[in-house]
Amino acid sequence: MRRTILPIAVAVALLAAAGTEAQDFSARERRILDSQEHVRHPRTQRRDGRTYIGGTAFRVIPRPRDEVWRAIEDSSSMCRMLPQCTRQRIVRRNENDLVMRFTHEYGPITASYHVRVELDRDDHDVSFRLDPSRPNDVRAAWGFLEVAPYRGEASRTLVTWGVMADPGSQVMTSVLGGSMQSSLLRVPDEMYDFLVGPARNRYRR
Numbered sequence: 001m002r003r004t005i006l007p008i009a010v011a012v013a014l015l016a017a018a019g020t021e022a023q024d025f026s027a028r029e030r031r032i033l034d035s036q037e038h039v040r041h042p043r044t045q046r047r048d049g050r051t052y053i054g055g056t057a058f059r060v061i062p063r064p065r066d067e068v069w070r071a072i073e074d075s076s077s078m079c080r081m082l083p084q085c086t087r088q089r090i091v092r093r094n095e096n097d098l099v100m101r102f103t104h105e106y107g108p109i110t111a112s113y114h115v116r117v118e119l120d121r122d123d124h125d126v127s128f129r130l131d132p133s134r135p136n137d138v139r140a141a142w143g144f145l146e147v148a149p150y151r152g153e154a155s156r157t158l159v160t161w162g163v164m165a166d167p168g169s170q171v172m173t174s175v176l177g178g179s180m181q182s183s184l185l186r187v188p189d190e191m192y193d194f195l196v197g198p199a200r201n202r203y204r205r
Contacts (some may be wrong), residue, residue: 065157
């Protein structure tokens with residue numbers, strides 16, 4: 001998987017380990033994934049006076065990888081697969097990458113940001129990072145998403161999601177605390193709900 005756009009060496013090392021984690025689940029985690037529930041590995045990093053929260057999350061979606069990937073490529077549906085996302089806008093689009101603006105609402109708190117998204121169609125993965133050249137309500141964010149057949153089964157897809165973020169606000173970090181970290185790791189759950197719910201008949205060929 002290409003993760004060339006991820007900044008900060010410690011974060012790269014942290015998230016790069018997720019690819020091997022997907023092959024190294026415990027027996028308990030395998031049972032959880034087999035029951036189509038999520039597995040999460042939350043992490044917190046403190047570095048240079050900043051606090052980064054996030055981690056990795058996994059979930060099996062009972063749809064073929066190609067259908068899940070088509071949903072990922074459908075930029076009009078991205079907000080439907082992100083927690084607390086209320087608005088999205090495409091700022092710039094090229095063949096394999098785009099810049100998007102997202103807005104999330106966490107109770108009374110609203111946060112908007114611009115993110116650069118790079119899609120690798122051959123490997124079925126996505127890398128992203130905050131676009132620092134545009135206005136953002138968070139200080140830093142980066143990560144990846146990858147999809148693969150689960151246990152070699154064409155009808156089931158393992159979603160692997162990794163993210164680290166510095167909210168850049170003591171309110172976001174200390175007041176929301178664990179609830180924000182949990183929200184950051186909900187992406188595989190939002191994808192599951194979308195693809196087995198309102199989009200269950202979409203993205204088929």
